[in-house]
Amino acid sequence: MAGGFSPQLLEEIRARVDIVDLVGQFVNLKRAGENWKGLCPFHAEKTPSFMVHPKKGIFHCFGCGVGGDAFGFLMRQDRLQFPEAVRVLAERAGVALPTERRTEGDGQREALFKTMAQASEFYQDALWNRPEGEGARRYLDSRGIAPEMARRFVLGYAPEGWDHLLGFMKGRGVTEEQLVQVGLVLPRQTGSGFYDRFRGRLLFPIKDGQGRVVAFGGRAMGTEDPKYLNSPETPLYVKGQTLYAFDLAKPQIREKNRALVVEGYVDCLMAHQHGFTETVAALGTAFTASQLGLLRRYCDEVITFFDADAAGKKATQRVEELLEPGTQGLAWAVNRTGTFGDGSALRLKVALLPSGHDPDSFLRKEGAQAFTQRIGEARSLLAYAVETAIGEENTTAPRGKATAFARVALILAKVTDSQEATELARDAALKLGVDPTQLWIEAQRLQGALRKPAPATAPAPAGVNLPSAERDLVSLLVQNPDVRAALLPVLVEEDLAHPALRAILAALKTVTAESPEALMPHLPGDTERGLLAALLVEERAWPDTTPLIAEYLKRFEMRRRARQIRQVSQAIAQAQASGDPALPQLQAQLSDLQRQAEELRELAARPN
Ligand SMILES: [Zn+2]
Secondary structure, three states: OOOOOOHHHHHHHHHHOOHHHHHHOOOOOEEEOOEEEEOOOOOOOOOOOEEEEOOOOEEEEOOOOOEEEHHHHHHHHOOOOHHHHHHHHHHHHOOOOOOOOOOHHHHHHHHHHHHHHHHHHHHHHHHHHOHHHHHHHHHHHHOOOOHHHHHHOOOEEEOOOOOHHHHHHHHOOOOHHHHHHOOOEEEOOOOOOEEEOOOOEEEEEEEOOOOOEEEEEEEEOOOOOOOEEEOOOEOOEOOOOOOEOHHHHHHHHHHHOEEEEEOOHHHHHHHHHOOOOOEEEOOOOOOOHHHHHHHHOOOOEEEEEEEHHHHHHHHHHHHHHHOOOOOOOHHHHOOOOOOOOOOOOOEEEEEEEOOOOOHHHHHHHHHHHHHHHHHHOOEEHHHHHHHHHHHOOOOOOHHHHHHHHHHHHHHHHOOOOHHHHHHHHHHHHHHHOOOHHHHHHHHHHHHHHHOOOOOOOOOOOEEEEOOHHHHHHHHHHHHOHHHHHHHOOOOOHHHOOOHHHHHHHHHHHHOOOOOHHHHHHHOOOHHHHHHHHHHHHOOOOOOOHHHHHHHHHHHHHHHHHHHHHHHHHHHHHHHHHHOOOOHHHHHHHHHHHHHHHHHHHHHHHOOO
16 A cells, blocks of 8 residues: 555655645634544535544544545545555655656556646647637637636637647657547547547636646537537546636635636636636536535535526526435535524525626626626525425416425425425425425425435444454554554454454554554555544543553463464364374473463453
8 A cells, every 4th residue: 555655755745744734725624622623525514523633644534434644635535546646745745756656557647637738738839829729819809808817727729620639649659549538539430540529619628626637628619519519528537526617716715715606618717807716617507516515625605607587497407406315415505594503504505697698798798896796696596496486386376386386395305404494395385375384294205205215325434343342452552652562562463353453453563653643555445544543533541551551461462372272272183183293292282381371361360
């Protein structure tokens, strides 16, 4: 697991990385004594149980049991392999890495990132420096996109023609196979050869959380079909998990404690151009739960925009997207009033724009101040969806009332927070002129029908089902240097039955580290790292450890004798069967061992 990096190197990186700083980029952390606390980024929760311990350089969640050091955090957070996490943190810490340390898999992935970066440069060059980019430059101008904004978003232009990019990349030694892998070229339908995917389009690079280009969105500048042509899913790009401009907007989202979510690339650019630098685009009309989860880590409020005509339909659709049963407790995601008592829930709101407007056209026509006003008037998405369902039906007629009743019940059925659902039901029932209980019962009935057979559940906290004596021992070892010094030489892995505790013991024995925190990279997996973090954060007040050490020494000494007795007994049985002349010697050894074991037992029975 240490991936070929020397322990000294890993220790140096760990020591230089401020874990509060690192985690704080992704989680809104608040100070809690010596430590920092926040909402766990790895499971949905309303009250913070995610702790960061700067002194030990570790994090741990009491809710879902994950834990680890800075490397482990980044691996989980950005879905990185260990060597990648080491590289990112080494760079952050200004620690030089030996260059030959690369595995083949990393090399391939990195080659793909490099390919995307080179393609992006090619497209930028075509936009700004080539005669064929003239049309695209004029187009930007006509859309009111300032050149400095276009450069900040590293826009590019894919020239007309079938093989401009292909030729350029081949000249750089990039293979056709790599280009196909990242979705930049396609194999020809007839005959052999390949051709460029993007032709005659304005290109918007889509970046990952680390600011690397992973995909492109291509916009037609005339009436060509389709209006938008995007990269397919590739090893670098998974749809629905990325937000456009997130790398640029992240600091502002934290700063302003809110995110504005728009649909299109141009909407997003225009918002930034007007000073709304906390804006991201959802990359498509659907806004996914995982995108929302990403934003949740940085802010308490997310505002989406709908044009007044389509608003009702879209709000309902969005609520459905985000409240899909089975997406595991998104109750925290949406709420009616906009605030929960503990202030930790995300406020998901909708801002309405006049008919026919999107943020781009609205900003150009009405300006930043009017946009700010619309944001100020934003309302809770969920309450809005319920109101729309009622408003769209003619509730004075029995049939319309019945339809509205059914629609509201369906929305309520998907709200997993029961308090939230109760309040919504009460408001809706009042408007519909029905009994709230009736509405509530219908919602419950639908909820049962909607529930998927195997609902996703949060992972069980590490540490459950652990033999408590073994756990106590490893906890003692991890927290006390004197216990380690006394017990590690006599302990063997077989002394522990639980595999994860065994792995921690093995690491303690083989890795000479000053502090057990440094063992993290040497553990085989997430389970072990989570468990070690849990043991490290326990901070039990140990009494004098001397009698404990003596007790453990006795116990393990007895176990070792028992093991030896078993082994010698087996050897005797074999020797008897085969007529081995060593038999008398073995028998003498056995009686010696038995006598020693007896003495130990007597010793153990005496009070200390
Ligand atoms: Zn958690």
